[in-house]
Amino acid sequence: MSPSIPVVAPPAAPPAVVAGDVLPELKIEGTPTFIVASALATRDFEDVHHDRDRAQQRGSKDMFVNILTDTGLVQRYVTDWAGQRAVIRSISLRLGVPWYAYDTLTLTGTVESVGDDGLVTLAVTGADALGKHITSTVTLVMDGTAEKGAGA
C-alpha cells in the first residue's frame, strides 16, 4: 500500500440563512444501546439512564435519555445543517415529557431570526410519542472563520 496523503476538502460554505428557513428533520431511535452509550459518554451514571429495573422502581416506564445527551443532539442537529464552520454560542433547553427507551425522537428546527451581527437564532423541537421532549433555542454564527478569536 502506498502511503496516502490526507486531503481535507474545505468545508462547504454555510447555507444562506433567512428567518423562516426550515431545517431538515432528523430522527433518532431511542434504542437501549443509544441511551446507555450516550449516558456513559456524557459521564452520567444515574441509574435511570442505564438500568430499566431501577428506572421502573422510581416510577418511570423505562430508562430514559439524559439531559446532556439532549444538549448534544441539539448541537449535532444544528451543525449537521449549518456546517463545519458554524460556531455554537448557546443552547437553551426546556425539558418536557421523558424520552423512554424504544421511542423515536424527531428533531425539527426553524430559523427564528438573523441578527445584523450575523447571530442566527434557531427554534429547535424534539418530539417523541408522548409529546414535546425538547423545546430549544440555539444561537450560533454560521461562519466562525469570519470572527476568529471569538469562537475559535
Add this chain to the structure above:
Amino acid sequence: MTDQDILDAAQRVRDEGGSARRKGRDPINQPMVNNWVEAIGDRNPIYVDDAAARAAGHDGIVAPPAMAQVWTMRGLGAVREADDPLGRMTDILNEAGFTSVVATDCNQVYHRYLRPGDEVTIESVLEDVVGPKKTGLGEGWFFTTRNYWRDAAGDIVAEMEFRILKFRPPAKDAGAQDGPAAARSASGDPVDDLDGTKMMRPQASRDTEFFWDGVAAHELRIQKLEDGTLQHPPLPALWKPKGETTDYVVASGRGTVYSHVVHHAPKVPGRQLPFVIALVELEEGVRMLGELRGVDPDAVAIGQPVEVDFLDFPDDPDASGREAWTLYAWRPADGAAKEKR
C-alpha cells in the same frame, strides 16, 4: 417546615456564596471526545480531525461545546461536595417533604470552544428559589443554580443555568384500594380480579345457612350426620327437630386438588376469565368445590396442596340492601411463602 423556613434556608445558602472551584477529573482529551461523538452520532470532523478543524477556522481540534458539563461530571459512585448549592437545596426541600425531582430547564452559553489539553474548573451558585407552586406533578419549588466553567487562566469558558422542580408527589389515595367495590382476602392475596357488586352471591337455605354463616366467620364448616360421618354438600337434617341447627365440625382448611376445570367461557358476571374451579379433598375427607386462586391455570396439578382463603366483599352503597358478604376460595398451600420476596 414552613414556606418561610424554606426561603430562609435558601437565603442562607445564597449568603454563604458559591461552591469552591472544583477541577474536572481529566483535561479535555480526545478519547472522551471520541466516545461522545460516537454515542451522539455527531460526524462533524472538527472534533476529531485536526486538518478539518483548521480548515474550519480553529487552531486545531476542538471539543464539542455541548460537552462543557461532561468534563466536570463527578463519575460513578461519586458524592457531591458539602458546599454544592444544588445538593444543599435538595436536602432542604427533601426535609420539607418535596422529595421528587425533575429538571425543567438547562441553558448553556459557550464563550469559547475548548481544545484537548485545556483544563477546566466548575463552581456553582444558587440563584432563585420560587415556590410553593402547584404543578401537574404536585406541589413544588423551582430552584435555579448557575455553573461557571473556567479555564486555566481563570476565564469563564462556559456557563449553565440549571432549573429543577422539587415536588411532593401527590399522596396515593390510601382509601382508593379500600373503596366500596374493593374486596380483601383473609390471606392478603390480591382480589383485584373480582367485582363483588356483580358476582352471584351465595343463596343460603335453612340447610346451608350454617355453612355460609361459617364462611362469614372465616370458618369452613362440614356437616356432621347422625352417625358422626362428615358430609358435604350439606343434606337436609331430617334427623333433627325443625329449627335446630345441624351439627358440624370446622375444617382445618387444608386439602389437595382432587380435580379441576379451567373456565374460559362463557363470561361470568364480576369475574375475569379464565379462572380455575377445583374440587378439593379436605383433610377431613370430604370434597368441596371452589375457585382456586393465585395459580397459573396451566400449572394446576392433581394432588397439589391448597388451603382455604376467605374473600370479604364490602357492602354496595349503590344498591339498597346489598350488604357486605364473604366467599371462600382455595389458594396454593405454599403460596404465602412463595410470594414473600
